[in-house]
Amino acid sequence: MSTPLHIDLSRLAGRTVVVTGANSGLGLVTARALADAGAHVVLAVRTPATGEQAAASMPGTVEVRRLDLADLTSVRAFAEELEGPVDVLVNNAGLMVPPLGRTADGFELQMGTNHLGHFALTGLLLPRLRDRVVTLSSIGHRMGRIDLEDLNWRRRPYRAMPAYAQSKLANLLFTAELQRRLGAAGSPVRALAAHPGVSSTALFHRGQRPTLSARFAPLIAQPAEVGAQPTLAAAAADLPGDSYVGPGGLLEMRGAPALVSRSRRARDVETARRLWDVSEELTGVRFPLP
Template identity: 60%
Template sequence: MSSFVASEVPSMAGRTVVVTGANSGIGSVTAQILAERGARVVLAVRNLEKGRAAATSMVGDTEVRVLDLADLASIRSFAEGLTEPIDVLINNAGLSLPPFSRTADGFELQFGTNHLGHFALTNLLLPRIRRRVVTVASLAHLIGKLDFADLNWERKRYRPTLAYAQSKLANLLFTAELQRRLAAVGSAVIATAAHPGLSATNLMRSESPNLRFRVEKALLDMITQDAGDGALPTLYAATADIPGNSYVGPDGILGIRGGPKLVGRAAKARDASAARQLWEISEKLTGVGFPLKTSMNRPERDN
């Protein structure tokens, strides 16, 4: 069993970390621990008031900025306003199993937020990122399927669980293709991914929860680990000495609970052709492409 605990996160003094969805759950714990270890942490949140409330409970250097991953205009505004170098970007925010809805730009809400929003954000910030991009995926990728003919659920009947699984499979394919592109241009930045197992967070949320939503959330809450343990794979993926395209998850039975370790992923999450196709479609949908042409991101030597 892995023995990695939060106290083993190395010093982050002098580094800037952006954490999306940092006002609650795993994102809040991640931001808190990194700030305690000396990082300057930017909490990228949809609700400014909730973000500020979360920041007041954290010890260290924090800043709260508005970011709505379901709105490309908000993503662009956030990226334009954050001009300083960024050492680590943690794509943590997401939502799960909401009733059918669309983003401000017309994308299915889960695919648009969990994948396309982070895809656009990462590429817009990439010229200023110096070390690592971490994307939080899920065990749900195991049942995910990319329907390239209807990624945004415009023709088929909406199934929230399958839509979520599709977005989480997309997270892993995005990580793989991002790493391939970074390596191709000689960048020192690496892309990694993590999943929290089953963790009690507010990932499942809805403005108007129906009976099915309430029942599924109640059942999930019965078998999950707390947000502190759920954040450990993200922290490991963000700070450990691991190779690009690593995937970190709990080391317990079925990957549901336990300390973080490098874990495997479904064969479909290793499909290089699908990863490239998804990337190309994502560029067209968001209007944001890979910005690096030559090696631009060289980290300072660690002490």
């Protein structure tokens, strides 16, 4: 059992936090907790109408802005229209095991949304970021393998779960490489990652195929209010860059937030660097970092 992390959201009072996918599930819980702590929260959502409904349930100062991570034109528009500095960016939105689909830019839907969309968003906002980037991964990253020659599943027969695991492994490799570059540049901004364990919301995204894990998830899943705690800890706790926060209980499936481990592939420095180069090429977003 890992040592639980203390969460003090009061340090974010008066600060601006952008949360992607903040209209439902973990994103909604995260955004509401941050707003309740006094942060100014930007709900970055694909459908503004549902974002406005979510915002109406939150205290404090919140605003809703459209962001479709599956469309780089939308990502660029969001970054251009967002005003002022950003203290914390929470890359929360994601898809899990939908049927094969493509983003507006031709990327496999999970890689395009979970990794490439957030990669582009982070790069575009980086000049205005003042504190940290928190990117959500998954215990599913342990099954992931990065195929740099076919990230977008054009040559291989599509398999939804391996595609999901690849995208979640990409989230951790992105975090590690981003932190390495931030450190080399002497930037005070930190990159961290989190995962919710088994959450009752994480397995039921629209378009998901019924799976054995989905059927049994309610028996072991944490409620979203608990599943969001690692994200909140990563956003607020005094942790070094490249920290990874998840539930500290059995197999990281549930429990209080703690520092957790990652797979050997998630620690592969060379793959992280190569994935970064491929991601810049695919998105056309170049980070202002060495």
